[in-house]
Amino acid sequence: MSARSNLRVAVPKGTIFEDALRALEGAGLSVGVLREDGRKLFYESPGTEFIVGRPSDVPVYVEYGAADVGIAGKDVLEEQEPNVVELKDLGTGGCRMILAAPADKAAGVRQAIGHAEVVRVATKYPRTARRYFEGMGRQAEIIELRGSIELAPLVGLADCIVDLTATGTTLRENDLVVLDEISTSTARLIANRGAYRLRNREVAALVDAMEKSVSPLG
Amino acid sequence: MKQRMPRKFATTPGTRDVLPPESTRLFDVQARIRERFRLFGYGEVFTPALEYSEVIEEPKLRDASFKLFDPDNQMVMLRPEMTTPIARLVAQRLKNFPPPHKLSYVLPVYRRASVGRGQSAELYQAGVEVVGSPSPQEDAATIALLVDVLNALDLEAPGDFAVVLGHIAFYEAYLRHVAPEAATALLAALAAKDLVRVDVLAGGLPDEIATGVRGIPRLVGPATEGGVLEEAARLAAGAPEASMALENLREILRHLDAHGCLGTVILDLGLTGRHNYYTGAVFEAYAAGLGFTIANGGRYDNLLKRFGQDLPATGFAVYLERLLSVLPEEGASTLLVLVGGGLGGTKAATALRKRGVPTLHLPEDLEPHAAARYASAVDAGWVCYPTPEGVKLAASTPDARFEAVGIEDAAERVLGRAPQGVRR
Numbered sequence: 001m002s003a004r005s006n007l008r009v010a011v012p013k014g015t016i017f018e019d020a021l022r023a024l025e026g027a028g029l030s031v032g033v034l035r036e037d038g039r040k041l042f043y044e045s046p047g048t049e050f051i052v053g054r055p056s057d058v059p060v061y062v063e064y065g066a067a068d069v070g071i072a073g074k075d076v077l078e079e080q081e082p083n084v085v086e087l088k089d090l091g092t093g094g095c096r097m098i099l100a101a102p103a104d105k106a107a108g109v110r111q112a113i114g115h116a117e118v119v120r121v122a123t124k125y126p127r128t129a130r131r132y133f134e135g136m137g138r139q140a141e142i143i144e145l146r147g148s149i150e151l152a153p154l155v156g157l158a159d160c161i162v163d164l165t166a167t168g169t170t171l172r173e174n175d176l177v178v179l180d181e182i183s184t185s186t187a188r189l190i191a192n193r194g195a196y197r198l199r200n201r202e203v204a205a206l207v208d209a210m211e212k213s214v215s216p217l218g
Numbered sequence: 219m220k221q222r223m224p225r226k227f228a229t230t231p232g233t234r235d236v237l238p239p240e241s242t243r244l245f246d247v248q249a250r251i252r253e254r255f256r257l258f259g260y261g262e263v264f265t266p267a268l269e270y271s272e273v274i275e276e277p278k279l280r281d282a283s284f285k286l287f288d289p290d291n292q293m294v295m296l297r298p299e300m301t302t303p304i305a306r307l308v309a310q311r312l313k314n315f316p317p318p319h320k321l322s323y324v325l326p327v328y329r330r331a332s333v334g335r336g337q338s339a340e341l342y343q344a345g346v347e348v349v350g351s352p353s354p355q356e357d358a359a360t361i362a363l364l365v366d367v368l369n370a371l372d373l374e375a376p377g378d379f380a381v382v383l384g385h386i387a388f389y390e391a392y393l394r395h396v397a398p399e400a401a402t403a404l405l406a407a408l409a410a411k412d413l414v415r416v417d418v419l420a421g422g423l424p425d426e427i428a429t430g431v432r433g434i435p436r437l438v439g440p441a442t443e444g445g446v447l448e449e450a451a452r453l454a455a456g457a458p459e460a461s462m463a464l465e466n467l468r469e470i471l472r473h474l475d476a477h478g479c480l481g482t483v484i485l486d487l488g489l490t491g492r493h494n495y496y497t498g499a500v501f502e503a504y505a506a507g508l509g510f511t512i513a514n515g516g517r518y519d520n521l522l523k524r525f526g527q528d529l530p531a532t533g534f535a536v537y538l539e540r541l542l543s544v545l546p547e548e549g550a551s552t553l554l555v556l557v558g559g560g561l562g563g564t565k566a567a568t569a570l571r572k573r574g575v576p577t578l579h580l581p582e583d584l585e586p587h588a589a590a591r592y593a594s595a596v597d598a599g600w601v602c603y604p605t606p607e608g609v610k611l612a613a614s615t616p617d618a619r620f621e622a623v624g625i626e627d628a629a630e631r632v633l634g635r636a637p638q639g640v641r642r
Binding site for chain 1: 413438439486502
């Protein structure tokens, strides 16, 4: 790998893509190219290069230095614990990490957890789920799934789920109720450890510019 | 019938066999580093790969280490780093010798690697430890040695690398002074490199304190410009222990200037170092284009107490595999493949070796095409056939032409084209 002259930014596709673009645009980066052709994975614009990747891959690009900075949800950062510098809360993409169970079994699950019985939890976030249960001194059998977590308790694969929710619509549609809120999450600007120091002028300027254009929820 | 290779004939995850030319480069780099360490007066040691589990205290390193049991049924670890074993060695073996002890090592360390993260379980390190001196001059001298090592490997600052220097006692002393209740949480957030959390925690403090609590860890800039230190002094004014730490940092910078390597240093007052045992100046070296540190180190004044000796210390370790990945390419190999020729060939090989040419002599009379293929397989830069007057010599490149030259001439060409160095 050789040194780059332009700052390289990793942008997550999916639900926080537009918010991420707005934050970068507000900071003065020319993100127009990313809106033109939705199928490309790598874009160049004057002064900046962009990588578009899965939200959970953004921290990997940044940790390994394939991108200098990136935008990632706090939920992803808590799950992966990448060795990156967390610079700024963008305040967008707000969502909650929750523990939920089917409405008709909620009381039973609550009781089981209360009595330190082993409950079965389906989740896309195994480390977050494990930390949550260990933190309470409770035991859980964690089943990692890649999608449609809501299905697991309905078909008897798990007693409850640990998942991310923004509006709660999917939970309601599947008749799941929230038992506990584990954490809240917003989008963060992250930087590679080397890039943060070697290109500090550019990175700090980006943080400052975002500071002026976005107002975090607090 | 197709035979299936048993899975356990591979190497375990994170480990690998290292072959030429990579192994040659690794040995060349090690030799070059040893030379620099000796020039600065360090004595090289090696310690057992196995240590009692109690020796290593850092939770992260304990978690990452391979554990097994010795014949007394005691838990032992494959050393996950070298600083602690050397601290143990100094406390046990050098009790009656006058400090400071200047020791170096070039050894592999072992850490359990996560699958799919591109990590190695066996990492080659080269490093030094200076045990028994609290002087900031030693902090500067170890950093200067690190810069010297990188320079000796043809890396030049600021284009190729930078040393990032921080001081963990500064921010810690400042916090203990202005916000003692929040200090622990703030230091934990900073250790996790979570500046957002630092901001949030600072939000709960009075405004004039919050400015410093937020601002200090974000102070980053070249050491040649005074801005970072001035701003730090302004923010931490009125916290006496923080001022002492800052003065310590200034003294280190003055000595780095005297070493002529201030230009390689970037100050970062948010840098905490990766281990809990650090107590003062900490530093990491980054290479342009590589997302990881190529070296790290710092002052650890309390580690030796655990082993019964109260000695202040500082040192660093270089990650050799990462370093290799950023070294500039050098010219073709000086290895010469001498093909066949019977007794005449043997005489020519002896004559070439006498003149310092690394010569691989093949007894088989290979055709030029096969000889070139062999030369490229062993990473040789040259091929030759013996003649009564000398050799027929060619570079081992496709369609290179053979030229009849005398032995003396051949030696000059082979050695002249590629000076001794680290090859890629």
